[in-house]
Amino acid sequence: MIKKGGLVFFVVFLLVLPFTAHTENFTIRFSHVVSKNSPKGRAISYFKNTLEKRTKGRIKVKVYPAGILLDDVAAVGAVKNNIIQMASPAFSKLGLYIRDFQVFDIPYLFKNKNEIHNAYSGKIGNILKEKSLSSGFRLLSFWDNGFKVITNNSHPISSPEDMKNLIFRTMGSEVLALQFQLCGAIAYSYPFSNVYELLKEGVVDGQENTFNNIYSQKIHEVQRYMTISDHGYLGYAVIVSSKFWEKLPVSDRKLIKDVLRQTTDLEYTLAAKQNFNDYYRIKNDTSAKIKIKELDVEEKNRWKKYFKDHYDEFSQIVSDDIFSEALKLN
Ligand code: LMR
Numbered sequence: 001m002i003k004k005g006g007l008v009f010f011v012v013f014l015l016v017l018p019f020t021a022h023t024e025n026f027t028i029r030f031s032h033v034v035s036k037n038s039p040k041g042r043a044i045s046y047f048k049n050t051l052e053k054r055t056k057g058r059i060k061v062k063v064y065p066a067g068i069l070l071d072d073v074a075a076v077g078a079v080k081n082n083i084i085q086m087a088s089p090a091f092s093k094l095g096l097y098i099r100d101f102q103v104f105d106i107p108y109l110f111k112n113k114n115e116i117h118n119a120y121s122g123k124i125g126n127i128l129k130e131k132s133l134s135s136g137f138r139l140l141s142f143w144d145n146g147f148k149v150i151t152n153n154s155h156p157i158s159s160p161e162d163m164k165n166l167i168f169r170t171m172g173s174e175v176l177a178l179q180f181q182l183c184g185a186i187a188y189s190y191p192f193s194n195v196y197e198l199l200k201e202g203v204v205d206g207q208e209n210t211f212n213n214i215y216s217q218k219i220h221e222v223q224r225y226m227t228i229s230d231h232g233y234l235g236y237a238v239i240v241s242s243k244f245w246e247k248l249p250v251s252d253r254k255l256i257k258d259v260l261r262q263t264t265d266l267e268y269t270l271a272a273k274q275n276f277n278d279y280y281r282i283k284n285d286t287s288a289k290i291k292i293k294e295l296d297v298e299e300k301n302r303w304k305k306y307f308k309d310h311y312d313e314f315s316q317i318v319s320d321d322i323f324s325e326a327l328k329l330n
Contacts, residue, residue, distance in 0.1 A: 024249075027060040029084040031075045033067040033192040035216045039274050040088060040143060040236060041065055043267035051259045059252070071191040073172070080136035082243040088143060088236045092171035098131045100322045105175035106314045107231040107307035113144070113272075115329045116233055123325045128237070138245050140257065141238040141264045144271040145210045147230035151223040152206030153199065156293055158227070160306045169195055169207040171234075174317050176208075179232070182310055192217075199223060210234050212271070215278035220290045226282070227293045229303060238264075 030048070034040050048061035064070070070078055072089035076097055079087050095102035103109065103124065110116050119125060120142040132139040150157060152166055164184035170176040172189030180187035190198055192213075198204050200222040207219065213234070214220055238260065245253065283292060295303065307314075315323040 025058050025060075027062050028086055028244075029062050029064065029069075030086040030088075031064040031067075031069050031078070031084050032088050033072050033075075034065070034213065036065050038212055038216050039145065039267055039270035042270055043143065043263050044088070046266055047259060047263040050262065051256065054255065054259065059256075067191060067193040071193070076137070076239070079239055079241045082241040085241050085244045086239065088238045090145075090171050091233075091235055091237060092173040092176060094237055094239075095173040095175070097135055098128070099174070100128060100131060100318050101237070102173045102175040103318045103322050103326055104233045104235055105173050105179070106311075106318075106323075106326075107179055108304045109311075109314075109326050110233055111330060113146075116144070116235065118329050119326065120235075122329075124322055127319075127322055127325075132237070132239065133242065136242050137239040138242055139237050139239055141260050143236040143238060143264060143267045145213065145234040145236065146271060146275040148208045148210055148232050148234055149214070149226055149228050149230065150206060150208045151214065151219060151226045151290070153202070153222075153224050154205050156225050156227075156291065158293060158295070158299060160303055163206075166205040167203075169198055169204045175314060176232075178310075178313060178317070179307070182307070182313075195219060196222060208232070210275055211278040211282060212274040215281050220282045220285065220288045223290055225291050225293065228295060229300075231303065231307070 030044060032040055032044060036042070036045065044063055044065075048063055051059050051061055064084075069075075070084070072087065072093040073096060075084065075087040076089055076094060078084045091101040091104045095105070104116070104119075110119065125142060129139045150163075152163075152168075154166055155162070157163055160183045163180065166185045168180050168185055168187050169190050170180065170187045177187045188204060190204075195207055196217050196219060199207065199219060206223065208231075209219065220226070248256075282288065282290065
């Protein structure tokens with residue numbers, strides 16, 4: 001027989017139980033394609049270490065860097081099926097699942113990082129979050145890399161027309177294919193881990209990426225010309241499997257979100273710093289011999305006009321509300 005005091009204790013215990021049920025151990029498998037030392041790689045290490053520390057190892061994060069487990073497109077499928085729980089693919093790659101992510105690829109649609117961050121935190125971010133939910137994953141955070149530049153092995157590029165007849169590796173979105181097609185060039189999509197070899201072997205002539213991705217993959221060592229075009233934005237969506245997320249206790253969801261918020265602040269700083277530093281590392285790498293072309297204001301305006309004249313075509317790829325919202329941010 002339970003005594004009165006014992007009964008009160010038992011009822012209180014039952015009421016408190018749902019809020020204190022922290023005992024389940026589990027592992028989050030997190031895949032990405034860049035190196036451990038990239039801004040994204042470092043941010044994911046921070047996320048792992050902080051989450052493991054705060055839960056005293058109850059939640060573990062197993063990180064698969066540099067595409068050792070999956071390329072990004074496969075990783076999104078694996079997240080949907082809860083084979084892995086988290087990934088942070090480039091928007092261009094998510095664009096294969098949800099076309100609206102490609103808004104960030106449209107050349108010169110966003111002028112600077114401020115506009116990009118306003119897109120993350122405003123209506124564009126909300127639309128992308130809603131569409132992710134109906135695709136089987138939850139978009140927890142937006143991360144930065146930076147604006148892209150163009151490299152190639154054939155000749156200096158000063159105008160979009162200079163890309164005529166060249167073959168470029170891209171991250172695979174329709175917008176990126178159209179961007180190169182409008183210049184008379186050809187775009188092929190390949191996984192990130194193959195880019196160095198493809199350029200070295202001359203399978204493709206060029207590629208577009210940020211300074212830190214170029215430097216970390218030693219792309220500048222196998223390319224002769226770089227044009228600082230800053231034409232499109234490389235950013236990431238940190239996604240988690242809905243099947244996994246929905247089974248987590250509220251307290252764990254809160255904790256993961258909290259750690260991710262701190263990680264995101266750090267990631268923004270790391271991305272900005274590393275792109276800045278890697279630009280100078282590339283420029284000062286005398287053994288690499290890459291020639292860097294900075295566009296002057298007039299040249300840059302010509303690039304902008306060249307692509308803006310085709311916004312009707314680009315806008316067909318994403319939904320009307322996403323495109324018009326992006327224009328409002330200018
Ligand atoms: C690429 O494939 O070039 C990028 O998506 C790699 C990355 O994750 O930054």
